[in-house]
Amino acid sequence: xxxxxxxxxxxxxxxxxxxxxxxxxxxxxxxxxxxxxxxxxxxxxxxxxxxxxxxxxxxxxxxxxxxxxxxxxxxxxxxxxxxxxxxxxxxxxxxxxxxxxxxxxxxxxxxxxxxxxxxxxxxxxxxxxxxxxxxxxxxxxxxxxxxxxxxxxxxxxxxxxxxxxxxxxxxxxxxxxxxxxxxxxxxxxxxxxxxxxxxxxxxxxxxxxxxxxxxxxxxxxxxxxxxxxxxxxxxxxxxxxxxxxxxxxxxxxxxxxxxxxxxxxxxxxxxxxxxxxxxxxxxxxxxxxxxxxxxxxxxxxxxxxxxxxxxxxxxxxxxxxxxxxxxxxxxxxxxxxxxxxxxxxxxxxxxxxxxxxxxxxxxxxxxxxxxxxxxxxxxxxxxxxxxxxxxxxxxxxxxxxxxxxxxxxxxxxxxxxxxxxxxxxxxxxxxxxxxxxxxxxxxxxxxxxxxxxxxxxxxx
Amino acid sequence: xxxxxxxxxxxxxxxxxxxxxxxxxxxxxxxxxxxxxxxxxxxxxxxxxxxxxxxxxxxxxxxxxxxxxxxxxxxxxxxxxxxxxxxxxxxxxxxxxxxxxxxxxxxxxxxxxxxxxxxxxxxxxxxxxxxxxxxxxxxxxxxxxxxxxxxxxxxxxxxxxxxxxxxxxxxxxxxxxxxxxxxxxxxxxxxxxxxxxxxxxxxxxxxxxxxxxxxxxxxxxxxxxxxxxxxxxxxxxxxxxxxxxxxxxxxxxxxxxxxxxxxxxxxxxxxxxxxxxxxxxxxxxxxxxxxxxxxxxxxxxxxxxxxxxxxxxxxxxxxxxxxxxxxxxxxxxxxxxxxxxxxxxxxxx
Numbered sequence: 001x002x003x004x005x006x007x008x009x010x011x012x013x014x015x016x017x018x019x020x021x022x023x024x025x026x027x028x029x030x031x032x033x034x035x036x037x038x039x040x041x042x043x044x045x046x047x048x049x050x051x052x053x054x055x056x057x058x059x060x061x062x063x064x065x066x067x068x069x070x071x072x073x074x075x076x077x078x079x080x081x082x083x084x085x086x087x088x089x090x091x092x093x094x095x096x097x098x099x100x101x102x103x104x105x106x107x108x109x110x111x112x113x114x115x116x117x118x119x120x121x122x123x124x125x126x127x128x129x130x131x132x133x134x135x136x137x138x139x140x141x142x143x144x145x146x147x148x149x150x151x152x153x154x155x156x157x158x159x160x161x162x163x164x165x166x167x168x169x170x171x172x173x174x175x176x177x178x179x180x181x182x183x184x185x186x187x188x189x190x191x192x193x194x195x196x197x198x199x200x201x202x203x204x205x206x207x208x209x210x211x212x213x214x215x216x217x218x219x220x221x222x223x224x225x226x227x228x229x230x231x232x233x234x235x236x237x238x239x240x241x242x243x244x245x246x247x248x249x250x251x252x253x254x255x256x257x258x259x260x261x262x263x264x265x266x267x268x269x270x271x272x273x274x275x276x277x278x279x280x281x282x283x284x285x286x287x288x289x290x291x292x293x294x295x296x297x298x299x300x301x302x303x304x305x306x307x308x309x310x311x312x313x314x315x316x317x318x319x320x321x322x323x324x325x326x327x328x329x330x331x332x333x334x335x336x337x338x339x340x341x342x343x344x345x346x347x348x349x350x351x352x353x354x355x356x357x358x359x360x361x362x363x364x365x366x367x368x369x370x371x372x373x374x375x376x377x378x379x380x381x382x383x384x385x386x387x388x389x390x391x392x393x394x395x396x397x398x399x400x401x402x403x404x405x406x407x408x409x410x411x412x413x414x415x416x417x418x419x420x421x422x423x424x425x426x427x428x429x430x431x432x433x434x435x436x437x438x439x440x441x442x443x444x445x446x447x448x449x450x451x452x453x454x455x456x457x458x459x460x
Numbered sequence: 461x462x463x464x465x466x467x468x469x470x471x472x473x474x475x476x477x478x479x480x481x482x483x484x485x486x487x488x489x490x491x492x493x494x495x496x497x498x499x500x501x502x503x504x505x506x507x508x509x510x511x512x513x514x515x516x517x518x519x520x521x522x523x524x525x526x527x528x529x530x531x532x533x534x535x536x537x538x539x540x541x542x543x544x545x546x547x548x549x550x551x552x553x554x555x556x557x558x559x560x561x562x563x564x565x566x567x568x569x570x571x572x573x574x575x576x577x578x579x580x581x582x583x584x585x586x587x588x589x590x591x592x593x594x595x596x597x598x599x600x601x602x603x604x605x606x607x608x609x610x611x612x613x614x615x616x617x618x619x620x621x622x623x624x625x626x627x628x629x630x631x632x633x634x635x636x637x638x639x640x641x642x643x644x645x646x647x648x649x650x651x652x653x654x655x656x657x658x659x660x661x662x663x664x665x666x667x668x669x670x671x672x673x674x675x676x677x678x679x680x681x682x683x684x685x686x687x688x689x690x691x692x693x694x695x696x697x698x699x700x701x702x703x704x705x706x707x708x709x710x711x712x713x714x715x716x717x718x719x720x721x722x723x724x725x726x727x728x729x730x731x732x733x734x735x736x737x738x739x740x741x742x743x744x745x746x747x748x749x750x751x752x753x754x755x756x757x758x759x760x761x762x763x764x765x766x767x768x769x770x771x772x773x774x775x776x777x778x779x780x781x782x783x784x785x786x787x788x789x790x791x792x793x794x795x796x797x798x799x800x801x802x803x804x805x806x807x808x809x
Contacts, residue, residue, distance in 0.1 A: 088466050090640055097633040104626045111618040333491045334626045373630050395769045 006059065010073055017077030027139045027149075029074045030436070033132065036067045037432050038157065038195055042164045043182040045189025047427060051180050062120055065428050071131040078138060091388055091442060092137075094381035099130045101377055102338075105370045109337025118357050119339035122369070125425045129435035136439025141447055145206050145400035151217055154203045158220030161196055164188060165227045191429045193228040193236040194418065198411050198433045200224035201243060202440075205407035208262040209399045239418040246410040250393075259399045317360050317421070324364035328371075335371035358426050362419035385412060385438055388445045396444065405444035408437040469643035476642055481635040488627035498573050498616060501580035501609035503588035505568040507561075508602040525600055526561055533559035533570050533591055542583070542590035550579040557587065567606065577612035584609035651761075651790060654768045660775065663758065663787035666712065678712055681789055685758070696783070699760040700774050705791060709760045756784045763790045 020028050036055070044050040052058050055066045085092075103126055109119045143149065167174050167184035176182035204221035207213045228240040250256055251264055323342055328335070341357040359365045366375040389409025396402035415424055415434055424430040470477065507529060532538060534557050543551055556573040570591065572584040585608040592605045647654050652662050664681040697713070699705035757778060761771055775785045 088640075090637075090644060093637060093640055097637065100629060100633070101626065104622070104629055108619065108622045108626065111622050333488065334623050337622075373626075377633075 002057075003059070006057070006069075010069070013070070013073040014077050014080070017074050018080055021077055021081040024140075025143075026078075026135070027143045029070075029077075030132075030135055030139055030144075031153075033067055033070045033074065033135070033432065034199065034436070036070060037429055038160065038199070040066070041189070041192040041195045041429050042161060042184070043176045043179060045164075045185045045187065045192050047189075047191050047429060049181070053180060055179070062117065064124075067428060067432055068124060068127060071127060071135065071432075074135050075131050078135065082138070089442065089446070091381065091384040091438075091445070094377065094384050095130070095133065095438060098374065098377040098381050099126045101370055101374050102126055105335065105337045105374070107337070108334060109339040109369070112337050112340075114337060114339030114357075115341065116339070118341055119337070122338040122357065122426060124428065125431050128428050128431040129425075129438070132432050132435025133438040133442070136436045137442040137446070139439075139443060141401050141404060141440070141443055142398075145398075145404055147210065147214075150203050150206050151214065154200070154207070154217040154220045157196070157199055157203070158224060161192075161224055161227070164192065165223065168227070188227055190236040190422070191427060194239055194415075195429050195433060196224040197228055197236075197240060197243065197414075198437075201411060202404060202407045205403045206400050209260045209403035211261070213262070235418045235422040238421060239414045242414045242417040243410055246413055250406060250410070255394050255402075259402060320359050321361055321364055324359040324361065324368050328364065328367040331371065332367070333371045334373055335367060335369050338369050340368050358423040360422050362416060362424055365423065365425055382412065382416065385409070385441050389441045392441070392444045401444050401447060405441055408440040408444070412437050412441075466640070470636070470639045473639040473642040477635045477639040480638040481631045484631045484634045485627065488630065489624075492620060492623045492627060495616075495620075496575055497614060498575060499577040499580045499612035500571055500573045500615040501577070501584035501612040502572075503570045503584045503605070503609045504607040505570065505588055505592060506604050506606045507566045507568055508604075509566070510600055510602055526566070529568060529591075529595070529601070529603075530559045530561055532594070533557070533568065533587065538587060538590055538594070541594065542586040545586045545589065546582050550582045553579040555579060555583050557583075572609070573615060574612075580612040581609045584612075651763045651768060651771075655771060655788060658768065658772060660772060661785075661787040663789050665763070665790040665792055666709070667792045668708070682713065685786065696757040697760060698757050698778075700762075700766050700771060705760045705762060709758075709789060709791065756786050759785055759788045761788055761790055763792050 017029055020026060040050070040055045041047070044055070050056050052063070057064050057066065057069070103123065106119055106123050109122075110116060163174065164184040165188060168188040171187075174184045176184070200221040204218060204225065207217045207221065225240070225243075228236045248264070251262075320342070327340065339357060359368060362378075363375060366378055386409050389405045389412070392405035393402045393409070396405065412434070415430060415437070418424060418430075424434065507526070509525075539555075539557065553574055553576070558571045558573070560569050560571070561567075562569070570584055570588045572580045572587065574580040574583065588605055588608055592603050595601065595603045647657075652665065655662050663684050664677045666677040666681070697706045697710045699709070759771070759774060759778070771788060775788075778785050
């Protein structure tokens, strides 16, 4: 019955996507996909604990996400309307080669006796990242960088995330009606923080590269970016720090002065807005409980790195990395295939072993599953995307296109830095964002080249 | 790059691509084929929790005890204990012991991997028997040998076959990526091709380092310029980046053909604001075009110093100032020219 219902929904979805593609509105499909991801991340901060339901359907015994289905439907519609690609770019070729080698790791994993459920689960990375990249690469950037779109997106995203952020700040649990176990938790969640950071940073960069940035848009984006500090997750904080560091480097360059009026000195009021409330809370806290030495927020940030749970988590990561390196050394060329699972008992006395086939380091993950070949192709494709983002930032005629390409490059670095401490290939929210960033960079480069060719074709 | 262009690139760089693909295949075959054939023998042991012990105990106790048996089965101490029961010729042969537990029916598999089947079989059986003997008085588990290994099977054959498939796929990608990369590299190095692909008219290139002062290239450039059907015979020769490049080129024109009349001209200040991309010389050309009623120019470019984007941006800027760029002259090895002042060239044809 469920399968029939899904089939009907899928057919209706394909028809709707075909209509949108034919009317030249592919950005709506991408926005819907991202809306599903954002909503899911906000109401289920812990993606692993999300129960089966409309956002996590089970099909033929396998676990999927609603966004997976939207991507498949949208890809079918894209193929139907536009056919196979007629152009090839270096970056596209490298990503295709990487995803193809990742897919070859499926039979390799099955031949090594790995569980098929885990193999299929890990292979979804190709659908989510590759599929999203294809979808995004077909969206004209002029439609998603227009002031109207940026304004609407920032306000909608900001209003959507306001309650979860406030709930996390006040450490208050709010249950969400209709969906089982859904709610805004006492913590925002690492995934939610990264999703909000990524989307708001894209919007913010485009906005501040306009002639007159709007205060409301900048404020919403700023709130969503700094929301990561209430997650209590190291990886989210590392991602935030990497993003800020990269932005500071870019802001000191010459192209920035050409494209934006925002200067480093403009960050001072933002810092003041952060420090003054923190200081006030600290003073009030000191008056009400003089014996306490903890400073609010700061102490929770410190706890993200030095708490007992975090130390144990770091210890188990070291053991997992050692095990991963040992496995990689045994089969360095093509690895062990997908679905390489392990069981490591934790030193905290828990009877539940640490498991899941996730080595919490993208480099080790890739070497174990796809070998140095997979890691090499990923590195090449990643470097190629970054180079494209950099070239577009420096040379694009449109500042909005340049800004979104630059922001995507910075977020790619952020995601991969985060991936050195936690899995990004097994978390669908990250893989969708990764695909979106790859697609934006590809589209920015393409649109810039087309614009150049057009301008020069009228030249005698 | 569209697919037709891509096919041409593949044909053009076929040799380099094939070399890379063969290299990848050779290294891969060596790496995959080097691993020797291995054999695996498996013995099955039945483990039954003693009912009287687990009537009051929780299931989680069993979840801890059962994995312990796996640890014992894979331990070195069990290997030492089993060694006397293994035939002498197999004792010193290296083996790998893995053990797995089937949680559905509590059976334990003792797998031994070795480079010959007899060693694997002998060790698997010996380890299984020793484990049963060692644990026969265990207070929690009843253990019995169900099926000692009677032979060994080749392991990793499917993995090897798939690895070769993966190798061929990777070699194919290496082939394609090499062709693509070589084409891009060639295009990046060849400014003329890149400019022409973008629709920019390249009049030719002049080699400034040659003794003849690039006369061969100059002749064809002059021929093209003289052949142009322009109402106004006067053009500004301007340069991108280096201000001395334009006078040097004018001097070459002057020497090349008598039909060129070179006017000396006072230098003009750069236009404020518009020289940001192209540099002052182009800005000067724009200004001169405006003040002296000149509507055409030739853009001289040092092929190493200026990128394609910079050149196309400069042309666009000239267009916006109402100056038609009649073409680009690429000066290769442009570092030996010295000539003061700006010049205007008049074609007396």
